[in-house]
Amino acid sequence: MEKIAVFVNDAAHARHILQPMLASGVATHWVLVACPPTLTRHIGRWVSNTARQQWRERWAAELFAELEAELKTHGSQLEKIVAKRPLVDVSARLEARLGSLRLLDARRPRLGKEDEPLTANQPAGDGNRWAAPVAITTGLSAVLAMAD
Template sequence: MEKVIVYLDDPAYARQRMPGGDGAPTHWLLVACAPRMTHRISKWVSHSARENWRAKWADRLFEQVIPQLQARGDTVTPILARGPLPELTRTLMAEHGETRVLDVRRPKQDQPGQGGNWASGTMMSLGALFLLAFD
């Protein structure tokens, strides 16, 4: 049985990126990667409340992904990532032997005001400056 470690954070995006069933049974090690919380949230939310939120978030994610895989006859092991992914990958590979690793997490989008797409803002500012200069 082939074993595959899959890192995911969005069920719809993951379903589009995960390979289809080729008939061979597969053991999926689904690793839920919850969204990061800012360091400032620790002032307002306790550690146990954050862990509870992550667990509930992962449960909702698994509810949307696991039934589809089990319907194909595959085995699924849900895992919630609680630390750095390289360490988790090494641990899972040591426990399950040689496995394939898929990262089907949704790519991060640049957020305005966080050093994202500064080139377009710069070009707009220069354009406005030139318009003012020619008036």
Template sequence: MDTTIVYVDEAAHALGMLAPLLQSGQARTPTRWIVVGCAPRITHRVSKWVTHSARESWRGKWAEKVFEQIVPLLQACGEPVITQLARGSLEEFTAALQAQHGEGRIVDARRPKPGADLQAAPGPHPGEPRGVWGFAGMLAGSGLLLTADY
């Protein structure tokens, strides 16, 4: 039996990525699906005022909502589905899952975060002059360099 680990943080995005996999006939061999929920991080400001048990309760409720949208699609093929909630780093969590269930395919169905790839981000990058003040600062710096040794 093949194993496929699917990382999910938003149900609608994940369903869009999983539907072509299921239709392409990837499920010709029996597949065990392991759906891993990657809950959004709670900001530092909120976490100061919320207890650990309340955070864990929120993560559990979040996972239930996401899983109830994704699991029926995978179970419709008649294959086993295991749900997990990610804890700690994904590298360590993946290694633990692969040790427990065997090597398998990994599908990252998480929504890409904006600004995660700074090289591809449009607009000025660090070190580039920005606007009128950036241009004025560049001119002033150039003038200082020209007159400093003379």
């Protein structure tokens, strides 16, 4: 049975990526790793650590509920984990515990932000630092063109 760890932050995006693998019909040991979004500095100032942890657990439970039924088909096993950053440590602990394991990054990319790597030897991103300014100026250009 193949072991695959899937790092997820959005169920719809992950479902789109996992669809070809689920269609094969092979029994798989899935390790679903929820990567909750980090709270901003301003929110973190007013929220206690226990409230933050409870929010992370509720967020992960909703994500797991959306994906659980699809991953438990064809005799597959499902294991659920809520990731605590850094993700390099999470993937290293999973590989130490489960042995050989495929890592699948099914996280939704965020505009103008670089995703955290899953392994220490993962190559750096493509330098997507101009994506947000280009998107903003394109949107403003479109609004100005329509205003004419």
